[in-house]
Amino acid sequence: MSQTVFAPWSDPGAKPLIEFRNVTKRFGDFTAIDGLSLGIYEKEFFALLGPSGCGKTTMMRMLAGFETPTEGSILLSGQDLGRVPPNRRAVNMMFQSYALFPHLSVWENIAFGLKREKQDKDAIDARVTEMLRLTRLEKFKSRKPHQISGGQRQRVALARSLAKAPKLLLLDEPLGALDRKLREETQFELMDIQEKTGTTFVIVTHDQEEAMTVASRVAVMDEGRLVQVATPPEIYEQPATTYVADFIGDVSLIAGRAKPAGERVEIAWAEGQPPIVATSETSLSTDQSVHFAIRPEKVHISKERDETRPNLLQGKVEDIAYLGNISTYHVRLSDGTLLKAQSTNHRRLANRGITWEDEVYLSFTETAGVVLTE
Template identity: 70%
Template sequence: MAQNVFAPWDDPTETPLIQFKGVTKRFGDFVAIDNLTQDIYAREFFALLGPSGCGKTTMMRMLAGFEAPSEGQILIAGTDMAHVPPNLRAVNMMFQSYALFPHLSVWDNIAFGLKRERHTKDAVSARVEEMLKLTRLEKFAKRKPHQISGGQRQRVALARSLAKAPKLLLLDEPLGALDKKLRQDTQFELMDIQEKTGTTFVIVTHDQEEAMTVASRVAVMDEGRIMQVSTPAQIYEAPNSVYVADFIGDVNIIEGTASPSVNGYEVRWAEGHAPLVAKASQVLREGQRISLAIRPEKVSISAEKPENSVNAIEGKIIDIAYLGNLSTYHVEVAGGIMVKAQTANTRRLSRRELTWEDKVWLNWTDTAAVVLEQ
């Protein structure tokens, strides 16, 4: 049986859980969020991704109620949040520092918010046990935060945030304090917990790998604007600008001028060199300036000139980055342009054919490059 693909944003009958409508946020003369309109749906794991100062944390703080928009509206479940204080929103926020109470046990940290809402002792106990089980912390219930690891503290903070069953959980760089291996493991745990609880998660991160791993959709931000919102695969394979292509993963950018041809477009990129051939979904004018964005794994490298390749350019290996399973070759081509080609290391290092200073040929198909208008 075919599995239903989760894509409420493609369904016109779906009502968004969160709606930003023309939201602007100013701090004095500085515009942190610039006329932003965006919908986020129930059960989504939505990532706000961008460099420091792009406005992603401001967006999250406005959702939580810690900041008010200068202009525009924020709706949650159809209700305008303008005059709803943070404690009355069905929203919880998990901070990067985790903000656990050091003198309370894991059990009491998770129970804290529930006790303040005056639930019965039995109801609190049942909910805490449920959260301990969900986050696999049953064995650590009696310990204090300093007696457990960073990854376990992160799970305590998550359990405490989810205990009150919020409609929406906001996560501000939640894995920033963890080392790389633990961060990767925890990403999958987060996805698993999000799926089990059905809570809508909005995560703020500057780590593109993290956003691409956990999110159903990623919003790439720059200077208070959302540059592109789409699924991780779409953002990687079909970026809508050089900024997005460059921000997500490794990419080669080659600039040139386009001319329509029988097989798509010819792109003149270097004086005295054969034009490159690319397919484009958009219609380009004769002589229009464009950028070709080509992922390194889509570029083949060889010692001999490949036969029948539509795009073959010669260069010299300047650098090699060895990453265990992959090698990235930095190849200088005409005009001093550096192009990266990535290959899987299927053979032992001693049997490598290509090395520094070697003359090589790079080639890729006519559909490998994304054509971006300047």
């Protein structure tokens, strides 16, 4: 039986859970968010991604109610949040520091918000027990925060945030305090919990890998604007601009001038070098300035010259980044351009054929890269 693909954003009839409508936020003369419009759908795991100062945290703080838009409006389930105070919103926020109460047990930390609402004792017991099971913390329920690990504290904060069953959970760099291995494990736990609860998650992060791993869609931001909003595969394989291509993953960018011929395009990029032959979905004019973006894993590297291979370029290995499962080769072409190629390390180190200063040939197919106009 085929599984239904989750993509409400591609359904013209679907209404977003959250809507930013022409939202601008200024702090004095500084514009943090600039005329931004965006829809986030129910049950999405949505990532706001960008460098420090791009406006992603300001967006989250406006959703939580800690900041108000200078212009425009933010809607949750069709309701304008402008006049709704933070404590009356169906929104919860999980902070990077976790902000757990050190004198309370794990159980009491999770129950705290429910007790403040003066919920029935049996209902609190049932809800906390459910959250402990969901986050696999049953056997730690009597411990204080200092008696459990960083990863477990992170799960307590998550359980406490979800206990009140918010429509929307905001996560501000939630895994920043964890070491790399634990962070990777916790990413999958977050995805699993989000799927089980059906809560809409919005995560703020500057970690590209994290956003690409957990999110159903990613919004790449720069200077208060959305540069591209798309699924992780679309962001990676079809970046809208050189900024997105460069910000997400590893990439080689080559500037040149286009000579279109139908769907194919020849890119003249360096004196004495053959043109790069690529394909483009956007219509280009002759001699138009473009950038050709190609990921290292799409570039084949060899010491043998094979004239049958498309886009064949010659260069010298300048550097090698050994990452265990893969190696990235930095190859300097004769005109000075640096191009990266990647290969899987099938063999042990001693048996590998390419090393520093080797003359090599790089090649890639016509559809391997993306032609960008901005």
